[in-house]
Amino acid sequence: MTSWAANLGDCFRCDRGAIQVTHVGESIDPDGAETPLFACRACTERLTAMHQRAHETPVRRYVPAPTP
Ligand SMILES: [Zn+2]
Numbered sequence: 001m002t003s004w005a006a007n008l009g010d011c012f013r014c015d016r017g018a019i020q021v022t023h024v025g026e027s028i029d030p031d032g033a034e035t036p037l038f039a040c041r042a043c044t045e046r047l048t049a050m051h052q053r054a055h056e057t058p059v060r061r062y063v064p065a066p067t068p
Helices: 041-056
Strands: 007-009 019-028 034-040
Touching: 019 041, 034 041
Parallel strands: none
Antiparallel strands: 007 019, 019 034
């Protein structure tokens, strides 16, 4: 996630409005409808850091599926 598109909009995470946001993903409703999620730069960086930390130190150990 290196591209930074400067759009003015609302951040889905901190609820600030009319700020620079970037498209960070989609929220999929139970009925299958996709809603684009936009986050401000601070929240985008926090989300990216959380994602990287989760990869380095997973909370739960990965248990490989048993092979038949
Ligand atoms: Zn935000």
